[in-house]
Amino acid sequence: MMADPSNATRPRLSAILSGWTPQLVLVPTLVAALVYVVIFSLWTIWISVSKSTLLPNMAYGGFGEYAALWQSKRWIVSYQNLFLFGTLYVVGSLVTGTLLAILIDQRVRFESVWRTIFLYPLAISFIVTGTVWRWIFHPQTGVEKALHDIGWLSAQFDWITDRDMALYVVIFTGIWHSSGFAMALILAGLRSVDADLIKAAQIDGASMPRTYRKVVLPTIWPIFVAVTVVLLQFAIKTYDLVVALTQGGPGVATTVPAIVVYDLMFQRGQIAQGAAAAVMILVALALVLVPYAIWSGIRAKREAAHHG
Amino acid sequence: MADTTHQSFDPLATGSRARQTRSRSIVYLLLGLFALLYLSPLVIIFMNAFRPLEEIVREGFISLPNMLSATYWVEAWSTFCIGGTCEGVSRYFSNTLLMTVPATILSTAIGLVNGYALSKWRFKGDTWVFGLITLGVFMPAQMTLLPWAFVLGKIGLSNTIAGLVLVHTVQGISFTTLFCRNYFLAVPDDLIKAARIDGAGFWRIFRRIMLPLSPPILIVCVIWQFTGIWNEFLFGTVFTSGSNQPITSAIVAFSGSGTGERHYNVEAASVIFAALPPLFIYVIGGKYFVRGLTSGAVK
Numbered sequence: 221m222m223a224d225p226s227n228a229t230r231p232r233l234s235a236i237l238s239g240w241t242p243q244l245v246l247v248p249t250l251v252a253a254l255v256y257v258v259i260f261s262l263w264t265i266w267i268s269v270s271k272s273t274l275l276p277n278m279a280y281g282g283f284g285e286y287a288a289l290w291q292s293k294r295w296i297v298s299y300q301n302l303f304l305f306g307t308l309y310v311v312g313s314l315v316t317g318t319l320l321a322i323l324i325d326q327r328v329r330f331e332s333v334w335r336t337i338f339l340y341p342l343a344i345s346f347i348v349t350g351t352v353w354r355w356i357f358h359p360q361t362g363v364e365k366a367l368h369d370i371g372w373l374s375a376q377f378d379w380i381t382d383r384d385m386a387l388y389v390v391i392f393t394g395i396w397h398s399s400g401f402a403m404a405l406i407l408a409g410l411r412s413v414d415a416d417l418i419k420a421a422q423i424d425g426a427s428m429p430r431t432y433r434k435v436v437l438p439t440i441w442p443i444f445v446a447v448t449v450v451l452l453q454f455a456i457k458t459y460d461l462v463v464a465l466t467q468g469g470p471g472v473a474t475t476v477p478a479i480v481v482y483d484l485m486f487q488r489g490q491i492a493q494g495a496a497a498a499v500m501i502l503v504a505l506a507l508v509l510v511p512y513a514i515w516s517g518i519r520a521k522r523e524a525a526h527h528g
Numbered sequence: 529m530a531d532t533t534h535q536s537f538d539p540l541a542t543g544s545r546a547r548q549t550r551s552r553s554i555v556y557l558l559l560g561l562f563a564l565l566y567l568s569p570l571v572i573i574f575m576n577a578f579r580p581l582e583e584i585v586r587e588g589f590i591s592l593p594n595m596l597s598a599t600y601w602v603e604a605w606s607t608f609c610i611g612g613t614c615e616g617v618s619r620y621f622s623n624t625l626l627m628t629v630p631a632t633i634l635s636t637a638i639g640l641v642n643g644y645a646l647s648k649w650r651f652k653g654d655t656w657v658f659g660l661i662t663l664g665v666f667m668p669a670q671m672t673l674l675p676w677a678f679v680l681g682k683i684g685l686s687n688t689i690a691g692l693v694l695v696h697t698v699q700g701i702s703f704t705t706l707f708c709r710n711y712f713l714a715v716p717d718d719l720i721k722a723a724r725i726d727g728a729g730f731w732r733i734f735r736r737i738m739l740p741l742s743p744p745i746l747i748v749c750v751i752w753q754f755t756g757i758w759n760e761f762l763f764g765t766v767f768t769s770g771s772n773q774p775i776t777s778a779i780v781a782f783s784g785s786g787t788g789e790r791h792y793n794v795e796a797a798s799v800i801f802a803a804l805p806p807l808f809i810y811v812i813g814g815k816y817f818v819r820g821l822t823s824g825a826v827k
Binding site for chain 2: 238241242243245246248249250252253254256257258259260261263264267276319320323324326328332334335336337338339340341342343344345346347348349351352353354355356360361362363365366369396400404408428453456457459460463464478481482485486491494495497498499501502505509
């Protein structure tokens, strides 16, 4: 504006500018999104094939870090953990969420109180969740100690310090945190089901569980897909929960990919390999999200054709 | 109750009266058991923030308290030593507050205008712009750590709360733009057209028509952003250190270190300080919280 040579062009320029207001307003966000999504991604991908170690070195170094990553035992364990954790966490949250939603759907009294109780963990950070549950699960402070104190001296509950069982502690805590989310969305789905459909089933003599299993739940299956995708996303990105609950231990028993990324980048000074691990997380996310995006796109189109 | 749309269907109203009573008690029994499971961590930690340390060490966390004292709350807030500084969690609490409030306001304000521009002023390529912005919702934080560290260093915001505000604002805009754009799509285009014929411009329509319509989505954005940023851990840990860290990092700093004497009661009180603000927001705005979840997840 300062460089504007003559006064005569000023109103015309501002008129032109005002015609472009919507686009101009979006420019800062567009630039930020371009940098954040595109440039940062390419940057990290480049680091993963560079010669960086403790400090960035942007010279091309090939795909050796990916090979090294997939040969490291820690990474393999973390990936296997992700599969087991992801599967049981998603299934567990869905089952618990569905059960809670159906229970609440029985015209119970104080519905909003129940809902508030089951959903509040979601408002609390994974750090707080993990810290509290660690105290509860730890043999020295939690359930085992309480059982000893009431006289059951041989009671043993030390999953959190047991290599083979620690991951199930993480899974349980994850389900505790997220099943309310599944409940909220599934309950919204249950409420959207056509009441006539249910009445028809009941007139046919179907019992309550049967009505849900055969009529209600099948009609809201797209909601289950959506919840699954969101939860899988949570699972792939899981980091804070494990840090607060078990710190990846005992040993590497509960290590997940996001922890490996952090360690490689900021603890071990292997920036390139850390970046490679981060790219693998992106790949895992893409494997979940791209098919979902395509599927929802097709469904939206089909639905539009249906109504059009 | 208030749910009139659902009146016509009562799945339990089948079968004999005895059977109805029985199924109804099973429903309440199950709900009660689950409620116990969900609430117990909250109760346990709250109780232990009042108990003397030797009692917790002797009896563990899950035990009825004999002696209660509120001094651990004061200690947790003002004198508890975390990572070398003995200023309690108040310092980290205010760090988080100073990070969360500006980032929430900025990302919500920008998202609101973006959502309006993308839904009511369609232009060529607008869906691409929207698509790119919403991709930010799915970006794993791990992909952005090294670039952010570099950028924050270059612009002199390493280890500052301002740096975290920037990171959270950029990430948050993706969410708020998505929420607001989908919300504003439901506003009739005729309303905008009529205003434009009357000579109203972009900002005038925003102020006069869109802003008065936006409180519901504003609340959704504020709740979503506030709880999300307050609870965030990874960025805070990577981009700040020592006494500049947010409260989530402070909790990991004292609870994660296996060495030294434990102060379970003070730690429990500190953890509650960290959990309280988002919990408070959730309890007063629960309905909008759920709405945010639904629109954020399904769309």
